[in-house]
Amino acid sequence: MASIIGGVATTHVPSIGKAIADKKQNDPYWAPFFRGFDYVHQWLARAKPDVAVVFYNDHGLNFFLDKLPTFAVGAADEYRSEDEGWGIPVSQAARGDAAFSWHLINTLVADDFDITMCQDMLIDHAVTIPMSLMWPGATWPVKIVPVEINTVQHPLPSLGRCLKLGRSIGRAIESYPQDLRVMVVGTGGLSHQLDGTRAGFVNKEFDKLCMDKIVNEPDALTRYSIHELVELSGSQGVEFLNWMAMRGAMTGHVSELHRNYHIPISNTAAATVVYGNKKEAGRKAA
Ligand code: DHB
Numbered sequence: 001m002a003s004i005i006g007g008v009a010t011t012h013v014p015s016i017g018k019a020i021a022d023k024k025q026n027d028p029y030w031a032p033f034f035r036g037f038d039y040v041h042q043w044l045a046r047a048k049p050d051v052a053v054v055f056y057n058d059h060g061l062n063f064f065l066d067k068l069p070t071f072a073v074g075a076a077d078e079y080r081s082e083d084e085g086w087g088i089p090v091s092q093a094a095r096g097d098a099a100f101s102w103h104l105i106n107t108l109v110a111d112d113f114d115i116t117m118c119q120d121m122l123i124d125h126a127v128t129i130p131m132s133l134m135w136p137g138a139t140w141p142v143k144i145v146p147v148e149i150n151t152v153q154h155p156l157p158s159l160g161r162c163l164k165l166g167r168s169i170g171r172a173i174e175s176y177p178q179d180l181r182v183m184v185v186g187t188g189g190l191s192h193q194l195d196g197t198r199a200g201f202v203n204k205e206f207d208k209l210c211m212d213k214i215v216n217e218p219d220a221l222t223r224y225s226i227h228e229l230v231e232l233s234g235s236q237g238v239e240f241l242n243w244m245a246m247r248g249a250m251t252g253h254v255s256e257l258h259r260n261y262h263i264p265i266s267n268t269a270a271a272t273v274v275y276g277n278k279k280e281a282g283r284k285a286a
């Protein structure tokens with residue numbers, strides 16, 4: 001059976017791609033952020049995932065405001081990227097696992113999640129930057145299942161709904177008959193606001209609270225409405241929804257193995273965390 005070995009959550013700011021292209025990892029501005037990945041690399045070398053289920057939000061590359069699903073799941077064997085206009089090199093494509101995707105999709109729909117299924121899906125910086133950070137300078141060694149969450153056009157799904165989506169995917173992963181080592185990834189956040197009168201807004205206290213609670217008390221965070229989340233974390237800080245879905249997908253005992261928090265990268269309070277997920281003894285996969 002497939003197992004969930006843990007997860008990584010990280011900021012996905014596009015200028016990280018420019019820093020990588022210009023080899024600026026050791027520059028004083030970038031070093032505090034890139035050093036946060038040393039542990040991630042060690043963990044990945046030990047954990048050896050086969051597949052990554054990546055919870056992220058598209059920023060207008062694959063979906064636009066004319067047609068924007070609340071939740072969309074990729075079901076392809078390859079996901080290409082394209083130029084988004086950020087002035088960074090177009091990323092390598094990611095390999096997919098369509099059979100595994102369809103298993104997740106079947107389970108989600110049986111669980112009453114009315115998702116959009118995408119046999120053709122472009123991945124934007126919210127997938128490619130975290131992949132390039134996790135496996136720098138390499139062909140990515142994992143296949144991915146991209147799970148897209150609308151954090152762009154209101155109304156957005158609630159924190160609780162995203163947690164439940166993740167839990168459904170966690171159950172789906174554990175009921176997959178193939179012996180896959182599956183990691184989960186949540187991208188975006190933490191607090192940031194790119195536009196309007198609060199442009200540049202970050203909230204260190206709230207970010208800390210989110211990182212503290214999400215480990216063992218993710219349900220406590222569902223008390224915040226989307227409008228409260230916008231107020232507390234900024235209009236793009238709502239990308240934390242991706243973190244909540246990723247957390248939901250870890251169905252065992254979750255522990256924080258690593259945390260790096262640094263303000264700012266571009267306009268964003270940058271965070272990188274690694275979570276371990278230990279299957280509870282005696283619990284049967286749903
Ligand atoms: C920035 C952050 C994002 O999450 C994003 O998608 C684009 C830009 C930024 O801080 O510049």
Ligand code: FE
Pocket residue numbers: 012059126188189236239
């Ligand atoms: Fe973003």
